[in-house]
Amino acid sequence: MIHTEKQHPKFERTLIIIKPDGIQRGLIGEITKRYERTGLKLIAMKMMLPTSDLVEKHYTIDPEWKRLVGEKTIKSAQAKGHAPIHEDPAIAGDMILDILKKYLTSGPVVAMVWQGMHAVEIVRKITGSTEPLSSGVGTIRGDFVIDSYKTSNDDGRAVRNLVHASSSVKDAEDEINHWFKQEEVFKYALVQEKILYDVNLDGIME
Numbered sequence: 001m002i003h004t005e006k007q008h009p010k011f012e013r014t015l016i017i018i019k020p021d022g023i024q025r026g027l028i029g030e031i032t033k034r035y036e037r038t039g040l041k042l043i044a045m046k047m048m049l050p051t052s053d054l055v056e057k058h059y060t061i062d063p064e065w066k067r068l069v070g071e072k073t074i075k076s077a078q079a080k081g082h083a084p085i086h087e088d089p090a091i092a093g094d095m096i097l098d099i100l101k102k103y104l105t106s107g108p109v110v111a112m113v114w115q116g117m118h119a120v121e122i123v124r125k126i127t128g129s130t131e132p133l134s135s136g137v138g139t140i141r142g143d144f145v146i147d148s149y150k151t152s153n154d155d156g157r158a159v160r161n162l163v164h165a166s167s168s169v170k171d172a173e174d175e176i177n178h179w180f181k182q183e184e185v186f187k188y189a190l191v192q193e194k195i196l197y198d199v200n201l202d203g204i205m206e
């Protein structure tokens with residue numbers, strides 16, 4: 001299939017938030033570098049102190065999120081043989097949202113929008129899975145932080161995993177509109193897109 005210019009996958013976008021621990025650990029540059037060097041294009045970036053309300057809306061944009069995060073947590077706890085934060089996924093989800101509000105309002109964060117082909121999946125792959133203890137080697141969460149569900153739950157706090165990354169194209173669009181005004185998101189050409197997306201590579205040789 002030949003893509004029309006408007007629906008080309010190079011327009012896919014995703015939201016990243018470097019969470020307060022990422023800022024405090026001095027990892028803004030390292031984290032941003034990992035996304036930047038893929039070829040994705042940074043189209044918005046700002047530092048801000050989120051409010052509790054902003055965080056709550058962010059995590060409830062997807063009405064299924066609370067149940068899903070609860071189920072994921074219970075499954076992981078069962079596999080590792082320790083007690084989950086709560087046996088009921090919906091209540092576990094509510095509890096996680098509460099501790100997340102504390103986590104994300106504890107200090108400034110850096111919010112970014114990245115655009116490019118498969119942006120959502122590429123960014124999730126580089127970010128790594130939710131729990132740093134089991135995130136893959138080479139991912140941001142696998143390489144730069146040491147938290148686990150068990151210790152965070154024993155301490156009654158959120159899992160500290162440095163970044164948020166949108167988990168679907170639909171969520172990404174909703175989250176970008178939630179964190180950014182339209183005029184804060186830039187439309188511009190990046191020279192390397194010529195190589196990333198050009199079909200014939202016929203503009204190189206003189």
Ligand code: ADP
Binds near residue numbers: 157165
């Ligand atoms: P991800 O950020 O990988 O998309 P989720 O959307 O499932 O993960 O959860 C959002 C955030 O909530 C996680 O990044 C993590 O900071 C926190 N979190 C998730 N599950 C738990 C848990 N069981 N206990 C404490 N914090 C959690």
Ligand code: MG
Binds near residue numbers: 165166167
């Ligand atoms: Mg998520």
